[in-house]
Amino acid sequence: MSRSSKAYIAGVYEHPTRKAVDKTIPQLHAEVALGALQDAGLSKEDVDGYFCASDAPGLGGMSMAEYMGLDVVYTDTTETGGSSYVVHVGHAVNAIAMGKCSVALVTLAGRPRAEGVATLGSRDYGNALPDLGFELPYGPVITNQYGMAAMRHMYEYGTTSEQLAWIKVAASQHAQHNEHAVLRDVVTVEDVVNSPMISDPLHRLDCCVISDGGGALVIVSPEIAATLGDRCTKILGHGEAIKHLKSGQVDLTYTGAVKSGSIAFEEAGISPADIDYVSIYDSFTITVLETLEDLGFCEKGQGGKFVSDGNLISGVGKLPFNTDGGGLCNNHPSNRGGMTKVIEAVRQLRGEAHPKVQVPDCTLALAHGTGGSIATRMGSSTVILGRNDA
């Protein structure tokens, strides 16, 4: 069957750098924009919509539109942390379907590694934050927040460190084939659980890399996609949700993917069993485990069993994931992993992933982003993509 799609991903580009000492952030945005436009077979004069998040310097998208010389009539700078770019895919579909633009450019870039961004500090989002005084004094950093989620998941469902480690093992199996990956060494479950404890129960190898670079997407109308050939990827469904601490009714064992996933699956008219490949935001191993449960790939609490024994390894398991090596091994540009999730899903649907990790006859794929923190407030977004003939 051929499913209808209101818009297509025509171009993708992942910057090859992982440490951008000699480039500015605007420069990186422009380089990824050019890469995605060339991949699509379009030029910057074709772009009439620009989408970015707060990694783009300046007020909204204005400064970057100027830097890149874009002439746009539609802009969306929705900010949900690392999931922003997955949100942007959905918003671009809506804008294109409404006739507000026909070629939407989405860019992400950053250089936290070159700038030596500390991982132990708490992030500063401004003094007007209502939650600030009730959290910052307690030292919430990224790792101990995700550690609290993992600790509770272990308590409620018996999830183990060895099960979480399988997620990193799968990512490393894939990353060995990616020449750009920060970490290319294959690791074992023992390597993960014997790596230094960072914040209980998360070890060093449960954590993603810090890297520079970025990525871009070009999303076009069906009419334009028809002129660009069969590398265009269908966008079949999109969902997004904000999940927070619910006025003190805290539950850290699930994520916003419960809602974003069900909305996306309903829009696409398919179920998790139909999916051939998944890109799952992997800031930490626990992020992947909770998300897979929440998206319905297994029952709540069964994520530990589901990810074990190589079930996420391409060519080995039933649900190949993050075949570029993901954030755990390959790339986490600007500490925002949503963009690269979409890019690798598109590669899979085009048959352009590395031959060692390419999923045979990959027809339907899912990309999911998680922004903010799963232990406080998060923006979750899911897109379901289809091969050109899906």
Next chain:
Amino acid sequence: MTQSNRTYPEPSINMETEAYWAAAKEGRFLLKKCNACGETHYYPRAICPYCLSSETEWYEASGTGTIYTYSVMRRGDTRYAIAYVTLDEGITMMTNIVDCDLDTLAIGQAVEVTFKPTEGGQALPVFRPV
């Protein structure tokens, strides 16, 4: 650096929350409930997040509860335990667990409020095992 050397950053205090912090300086732990819908919420706000009523009121809480989850930070100069504690009043709050062997913490453990001075002289509610 050990747990006892830990310094606490200053909380940001505004007109919505100054009563909470003033009470903490007196060793009292306050929560806020809504007189329109009866619900206690956290973190405390002028506007009830359940019903958006402005009929919210401070009250002195029990200061006791149990550990919902925790994580001991083992990297960096200072080991410390961040946690969520579920209070007897039914809300769960981010905090630190202090004055104990951090390797013996457990989910479900009973804790009670105590106060630690911040860098700027404010009193910060934290919890210790009962």
